[in-house]
Amino acid sequence: QSVLTQPPSASGTPGQRVTISCSGSTSNIGSNIVNWYQQLPGTAPKLLIFSNNQRPSGVPDRFSGSKSGTSASLAISGLQSEDEADYYCAAWDDSLNVVFGGGTKLTVL
């Protein structure tokens, strides 16, 4: 059981906009930044969004993040086949650890 709650799966067709939610509590998302990771099949995770809504260099602006209260969302617009991956949210928890969501498997139909 993960501390942060994500839907196990999401899907969309090419060109569509999809969103993935991440729900936490006052000790993690409510008081700390949220980060998102993308894990393509068979590869190591990659930082996709940091500090709620910032993109590292090289990440397309099709990816965006937002946070409100104890929840956060990742949005992917103009969905492409190469976006098919597992997505994880993460945050620092005031109990002195990093917490991850259980992951969302995105399928491009």
Place this chain on the structure above:
Amino acid sequence: EVQVLDSGGGLVQPGGSLRLSCAASGFNFNSYAMNWVRQAPGKGLEWVSLISGSGGSTYYADSVKGRFTISRDDSKNTVYLQMNSLRAEDTAVYYCAKGSYGSGKNGVLDYWGQGTLVTVSS
């Protein structure tokens, strides 16, 4: 170019020990936090441990507290994870990941190693 290379995985019996290493380059190593994250077969990511840039602070997941120890040797740009009293449930790919400047207490892991597989089995 930032590089993170983790190594040291293998097959170990329950109750045994293993030490993972992570060699990093391309940044001012001694100023940045470093993390270990693991992923059991077919499962999601689980954070394991964090060591601050100064090395003065360490943090652990409850599942490994008292059994695992994170440390760093800034002269070698290397971070270690000493794993003792290993259990079957510790079987996973272990990733080393660069954290942010200083304490690293924000969940930002911006560069990851390729992962090293630890299998705990008799």
